[in-house]
Each structure stands twice: as C-alpha cells, then as structure tokens.
Amino acid sequence: MSLKRFFTKGSIHFLIVIYIVFLLFPLVWVVSSSLKSTPEIYSGTPTILPQQITFEHYLSVIEGQQVFLTMWNSLIVGIISTILVLLIAVPSAYAMVRYKSIINTGILGWILVSQIFPVILVMIPLYVLLRYIGLTDSLVGLTLIYVVWSLPFVLWMMHGYVKSIPIELEEAAVIDGATRTEVIFKVIMPLLLPAIGASALFSFISAWNEFFFAFVLMKSPALATLQVELARYTGMEGQARTGPLAAASVIATIPSIILFVFMRKWLTTGLVSGALKG
Amino acid sequence: MKRNLIILFFLIAVIAAIYFFTQGKSEQKAQALRFVSLAWQERSIATNLSIVNEWNEQHPEKQVEYIQGTWNSAHDYLITAFETGDVPDIFHYESSVIIDYAMRGYLTDLSPYIKPEIKNDILDVAWSTVTRPNGEVNGIPFLIESLVVLYNKSLFEKAGIVPPTIENPWSWNDLRQAAISLTKDTSGDKIIDQYGAGIGLRNSANIIMNTSISFGGSFFSKEDNHFVVHVKEEEKKLLHTIVDMIYQDKSVAPASIGESGAGMIPGFFSGKYAMLVGIGSWARQQLVENAPKDFQWGVMPPLKAKTQMYGVSTQTLSIPKKSKRVSEAMEFIEFMLNSKNMARLALDDWMIPTRKSCLQMSEFQDTIGNWDITCSAVNTLGVGSWLGAPGYVEWKSRVANPVLQELFAGRISVDEAAERIENESNIVLSRYRKRGEVW
C-alpha cells in the first residue's frame, strides 16, 4: 500500500471514528451513570467510567415493576399491531397493483397526504371518536391507531414489491388450480419476505417508540406504554433520580437495539428498494 | 372463499378477544373505589398505602384501589377522565387547580357531606381555599403547602450569624445582609464557591404569588366583579428584591435561575449555598433522608416584608361529579383524614396538617426536623387575592412563569416585566371572562 493510500485510508477511519464517538458517547455516558452509585453521580468530579460499579439502580427499576408493566404493554401493542398491519397490507397491496381503479388512486393519495398532516389535527377527533366507542384508555384502541398509523408506509413498500412480481407466476399458479387467496398467500407472500421483514420491523419499532398518541390516550398509569412511563420521570419533584432513570432507559432501549442490529440488512434493502421501486 | 372467511373470523376473534380481555379488567376495577394519589416521597407513599390497606381490611365490601399518579400528568389525566366519564372516585390534588375544575362543573359539591366534627377541626384558612362564595366545597384540604427558608447551621455558626427565631423573625433586608456575608471564595481561586442563597426560580410563579401577600400587593384585584392584574409598587418591590439579590448583591447562586426547588437541594447539601429560599416544607424529608452525615440545618420563620403573611394553598381530596359512589367515597375520605391518619400523612410528607387537633400534637411541636418553626407559619397564612380567578392556572403557566423566567435571567427589567405581565394577563383573563365562569 502506498503512503498516500495509507494516509487516505487512515484519515477515513479517523473521521468515521469521530462520528462514532459523537454518536455513541451519550449512550456510553448513560450506561455508565446507570452503573454508578448516586453519590458518585453527584460528586463534584465524576469520570466517564464508573469508579465503582453498582447494580442498585437496575434492581430498583426491576423491583419497581412499573417499568416492566409498561414494557409489557408496549410489547403487546407492538406485536399485535404489526401482525394486523401485515395481514391487512399484503392482500391490499396486491389488490392495489392488480386493479386499476379510483379506490387505488384514493389510497395512494391518502398515503402521501397522511404524511403531511400533523398528528394534532387527527388526535382531537380521534380522541372524541374513541371515547364514543369506549376505547380511550384502552390498549385495543391504541393498537388500532397504530395499525392505521403504520399502514401508509407498509402499503407503500408492499405495493412497490408486488409490482415487481411478474404476472406470469400467477398465471402459472392458476393454471395449476390455485384460487386467488392461495395465490396471494402461497405465491406472492413468500416472494415478499424481505419487504415483510422490513415492514414488520418498521411497524413494531414505530409502535414501540411512539409517544404522542399513547401520551394523550392512555391516561391510566397502569396502561401507559413504556415511552409514556419514562417521560413521566422527567421534571418530577424528586429530581435526584438520575441513576434509576438511566437504568430504566438502558433497559428500555435494549429491545430496540437488538431488533435493529438483527434486521439491519432489511433496513437498507427493504426500505430503499421499496422507495425506489415505488 | 372459505379461506378468507376463516381469515376474517380469525381477525375478528383476535380483536374481540383483546377487547373483551381489557374490558374485563376494567369491569373488575369498577367494583372498587378508585383513589388516585399523587404522593411521591417514599414514606408518604407507604403511609397512603397502609391507610388504604387498613380501610380495605375493615370494609371488605367497599374496597379501595390505590392508583399512583404523578404531579406532572395529573391534570391531563383528570381532564381526560372528566370528559370520558371514566373517573376515579377520589383524587388527590391541589386547591388552586381544582377551583378550575369546580367552575367547569366537574366536581361534586361536598358541603352536604361534611360532618361538623371535621368542619370545626380544619383551619378556617384551609377551608377558604376550597369553598366557593356560594358555599360549595370542592375538596377536603388536608395538607398545607408552605414555603420555607432552609439554612445551613454550621455555615451560619462559622460566619457568626444569629439565625432568626419565631419571636425575632428576619426581614428581607436581614436576609440580604446575611446572604452577602455568606458569599465567599473559600478556596482562594478567585471564584466564588459559596453563595449566600439559592432560590429555585425555574417556575417561580408560586413563590412570587405566595410571597407577594407579605409585600402588600398580590397582582390580582377585583374590578366590577371580575379579576384584573396590576403590577404596582408593592409587587415591583418584591420583584426588585429578588432581582437585586441576584444582580446587585450577587449573593444568589447563578444555578438558581434555571432550577426547580428540588433541583437545588444537592447544592445545598454540598455547601454551595448557605440558604435555600422559597422551597416547600416537604423538602425537609429530603434533608432528613439524603443529607450527608453531620449536616446541620434549620428552618426560618416566615420572612417579614410589610407583614409576615404568606399565601396558602392546600392539598385536597375531591370527588368528581361523575363518580357513582359519592357517599362511599366520602366515607373513605373521612377515614383517611381523621385526626390520627392526617397526622401520619402530614408527618410522612413533611407538610403541615390542616386539623387543629393535629397541630396540637407533640410531633408537630418538635424541634427535631424543625416542626415547631414550620408549623408556626400557620398563624400568618392568608388567602391570596387571586383565589377564584378564572384562568389562574393558565395564567401561571402562560404569563407569569415565562415572564418571570426572563426577568430573573436578566433579560428584561422589572418595569418591562411589569408591563408585560399586565398586558398579557388581561388577554388571558378576558378569554375566561367571555365564558362567564364564576367562582
């Protein structure tokens, strides 16, 4: 390797490392805080890494149970809404591609428009509507909202993917005696797996991370989702709770990180090709 | 065709199952009386729970379910509950906020349910925070929120300062002088590391309003049957006092400007400032539980401006109008707020009880924890002129707190702040006037 190349490669690494330091430092800091004892956190001269590691904050979070209760709520809502979204989106995307009609254009239009409208506009009448049905402060209501919330993106992705499936495959299947439903679920769906993977990831993470709807709709403390629960701990009178809050934040982020890391391939291929094909 | 029918049924079944599952849970909840408490200090949560458990043991047919709320989210939660009808039967909150709820018709009038015993035992000034001119009562007051000045005894001794006593209270000038002499550079590096005073000024509307009574002018007055806001000499004097302490005397820790009262406590522990001005009396619990060993602290009697009279607000228990079990809820409240239990609640939350019988108990006359001085403030409590002003809560967060933040951050002068407060207040208050809501 020539000297020039060495320096170029070296500087590339160097610059990337600078980015990474900036990107990871806050997390390192919080993980470190979660492992420091409270006096150490408030000592005049804290260090980046803990002098003495203690798990007391994690224990207090686990014993407190509230974090785990709300985590469970987030989990249920996330999983069920994801399953529903996929079950609805695949056949719908199929219909959108195989038929040309006003309904299609309508749906495509809605997908775009729904991105622009600020949540607050929808929030108020949704709230009134849910109250009427009796679904405010209910995980069912929240799940339904999340399904509708994720639909635009998932439909968009699926739609792009289905378009790329040649119609000859369907014809072949029909000749072999398949019904339309069988075609959808046996022929099309398997080919959509990357898109399904990416959509599942997107839908679950959206639900897991979502704050505003949950904040407004779920007022009972026992029904809060994880994000709402964590947001409640900021600005309380008892402010010297950095340690437990740090621990809770770490616990709250781990599922998200795990998912992201495992699904990283789908992140790019799924999302980007969906966008480009669309 | 069969295939999609099956799928459709499956979907419906799943949704129905979830729905009924969660609905089922709330059916169960409906059997118990729901009590939302905002207790947050460890011991007071424990006391609340133990009172609830005692009740549940004695009254198996009228179980009470304890629901933990937070001060931050209580308002949002309650407004939603009032609207949807999914209300708790008893909720714990604060007198100045529930005035708003009463005016909007959300609360049950408790006056027909109040027994003479409790009526006579609770201080009149406490009743006045929850009683409308027409006699309706919004909630039962049980804890008095008072603002105190905490001081570091050892630093005072070192500087040779004699702290005030109930018989010899301090004036604001005394405080300022003490603060100046306690502001020093202890490490010799030309940077001041000990300040005379720390004041949690992040959301200072409460402090300012309650203290303003002692200065003789509290912003609100009534003209032609509706409320207006004027910032006159007396109010300006108060604002000047604090601004001058910060910028002229330079005896106030700079951190004060952006911190809440609670956030100032760690600095008080580490000796960054010798006095903590305008913090709630509940903070004493933090001192007792979390202070470093050998930390000596004291409480000052109320500072004297024109008078020693401070504004009062109380913590209350109320029953929403939409509750279906009002008389049972009231029974629980009577139990929870009987003399013995109220004393426990007050002691464990480190606030002043509203019952005269409690105040006479020896625990509240104790010098340990400075209960004696804290409770002496009861004699100089007064009702603010803003009591019953429609829109007071919005006024605090929309006008008072932001303008005061800018004032104490040194971005505007006292006169500019006064002008802004007057102008913006009247805009906010007029919106409420149009609605015709009356206290």
Add this chain to the structure above:
Amino acid sequence: MDLFKKKRHTIYSKKEIGQIQLLFPVILLVSVFSLLPLLRGIYLGFTDYRLGDPITFNGLDNYIQLFNDEYFWSSFKIGMIWTLVVTALQVSLGLGLALLLNNKIKFVAFYTVLILIPWATPPIIRGILWRQMYEPNAGAVNILLNDFGLISTPINWLTNFEYVIPAVIVAGVWGEISKAAIFILAGLQTISNDLYEASKIDGAGLWDQFWHITLPVLKPVLAAIISLTFMWNFNTFGIIWVLTQGGPGGMTRLPMLAAYEEGFRYGYIGYAAAIGNVMVIILSVILFMYIHVQLRERKEL
C-alpha cells in the same frame, strides 16, 4: 394488470375474492380512523370548541386571533428554525458519514452496526439521554467543557435562554444522522465503481467525481430524504417535551407543543385545531414548492 380488468373471468372465476373484499379492511380502517377524524379535525379548526362546551362555528375568528397571537408566531418561528437547521445538519452530516463509509476499508460492517444504535433509541430515550448529558452539575457536557478549560461555571443548557436552542438542536440532530447516512449509503452503493474508475482515467479529482457522478445519482434519494425529514422535524414533539417542555419562557415551544398545550392543557380544542390547519397549509406550500423545483429539474435532465 389489464389482464384482470378486461378478462376478469378468464384466470379467476367470479367466485374468487375480488378487489373490494381485499381492500375492505383498509378502506374501513382508513376511513374511520384516519380520513373522517382528519376531516373532522379540519372542521374543528373553524369552531370555538372547548372541551365540555357545545360546538359553535365561528368562521375565521380563530385565524384572526392566531394572526395576532404572539404565542403562535413565536412558536412558528422556532418551528422553522428548528426544522431548517436540524434537517440541513442531519442530511449533510449523514451525507458525510455515508461518503466515508462507502469505501473499501476494513471494519465497515462493524462501523455500520455501531451507528445503528442512536437510530435505534426511541425519541423519548434520546431526550432522556441528552437531558442527562446537559445536567448542569452532573452532566457530561459541562464536565468535559470544564476539563478542557472552556467554562468555569456550569451552564444550565436547557434553561438558559441563550444556549437552549443550540443545545436542543444538537440533541435533535444526533439521533437522525445515522438514518440519513444509511439511506444515502444505500443510494451510493448503486453507483457502480466503474464510473469512478473511468472518470479517474479522464483525470477527474475527488470533487469532480462527487459533483458529476455521485450527486446526480443521489439527487432523488436526497430529495426524498430531505422532504420526509423536513415534515417529520416540523412535527417533532416527544424529544422536546422531555428536554424542555417548551421552555424556558417558550423558547423551544415547537408548533406541535403549542397546539398540544392549547388543546389538551388549556382546553381550547378549536384553537388548537386551527393551529394544526395552519401548520398543514404552511407545510404543504413549502413541500409543493420544493417538489415543483425537483420535478422541473428532472424534466430538464
């Protein structure tokens, strides 16, 4: 696709499920939970609805009030500052990172995994992380600045009128750099290396390569990212709520927070809806202009 329209019955028999049945769930859900509430919400913006009161239509009164409302304009101002700065920084820093990662060097896979982590943190957690970083006495920012001798007294970043906006912007940008980077990287990787090789032979330097090869291909990707990011940033709520709740003195009260306070805290639902309507119009106008420019450029290509 015409296969079905014209010869609808040739491949699938009439009894097979058709378009309506397939689309039924979507149509139902979307109309009930998205379209109708949206229309209703727009309508509410023209009323003086307050929670608990009857609704009365009051035409353009809300908008006249908005126009004169300092509260609204300051919120709009900070909304624009936030959106423009955060979007610009996210995309440009993301672009930089993507360009760096688009090289044949060791550890790229490892780096890619690492940068995923901030993206994976939920917005609320990002708020909490940065709150802890900005803590005046125990937070990393003040400690590091102090260690490097840049400040002597701690700054309360989130309540200081001068510093709160930059502080909050840093926190906002932090989480989204990776997302922009990954998307742009995917776009970059569609450019075949041969193009670069060929241009090198022709004597092109790094900058020329970037300008003439990379950028044109990236344009649609960048355009998409910029517009989406712009919209999302304008509608930010969670992270700011946790960091400052809109303070101090309303300096960081983004439009969504203003609307939330008006509607849900003070109860002026009609007014809040009006704020929402205005936000939509403004966003649409900006986006329309942006897309218009993009389409024009495409046509010229």
